[in-house]
Amino acid sequence: MNNLTFAMVKPDAVASGKLGKVLDATLAAGFIMLGGKLTRLTKVQAQAFYAVHKERPFYGELVDFMTSGKTFVMALERENAVQAWRDTIGATDPAEAAEGTIRKLYAEDKGRNAVHGSDSDENAQKEIAFFFSDVELISNQD
Ligand code: IDP
Numbered sequence: 001m002n003n004l005t006f007a008m009v010k011p012d013a014v015a016s017g018k019l020g021k022v023l024d025a026t027l028a029a030g031f032i033m034l035g036g037k038l039t040r041l042t043k044v045q046a047q048a049f050y051a052v053h054k055e056r057p058f059y060g061e062l063v064d065f066m067t068s069g070k071t072f073v074m075a076l077e078r079e080n081a082v083q084a085w086r087d088t089i090g091a092t093d094p095a096e097a098a099e100g101t102i103r104k105l106y107a108e109d110k111g112r113n114a115v116h117g118s119d120s121d122e123n124a125q126k127e128i129a130f131f132f133s134d135v136e137l138i139s140n141q142d
């Protein structure tokens with residue numbers, strides 16, 4: 001499935017009132033939301049979600065940040081969704097993100113960077129399944 005990706009609006013953006021602006025930008029970029037919910041990650045969830053980074057020096061900081069407040073998680077549909085969403089959010093560090101991208105517009109720094117995006121179709125599928133059951137995802141095929 002190359003038409004799905006997983007996205008998160010991270011605690012910095014939700015806490016500073018940017019959720020609506022990020023959702024506007026998401027829909028304006030042509031993504032269709034198949035599932036979405038507000039949640040607060042537990043420490044166990046954040047550690048598991050970012051397990052691939054557990055040897056990195058910023059892992060503890062990342063887990064603390066991701067559990068610091070509410071996040072909005074989404075399953076998004078669009079053609080070539082993974083790459084299209086990464087293009088829409090921009091580089092990890094907002095200082096390096098292209099003009100007009102969500103991170104350039106709304107992120108604070110490389111750690112508190114407003115949004116998450118899957119990096120492959122395989123991870124998109126895993127990440128969607130991490131937060132959503134099948135019945136929570138609305139099909140657009142009907
Ligand atoms: P990505 O979110 O653009 O895919 P990754 O390298 O997968 O970037 O890193 C995952 C998350 O870890 C980033 O979005 C950011 O929140 C955090 N992070 C990455 N590098 C750093 C860093 O050097 N310092 C602090 N946090 C970082």
Ligand code: MG
Nearest residue numbers: 116117118119
């Ligand atoms: Mg990543």
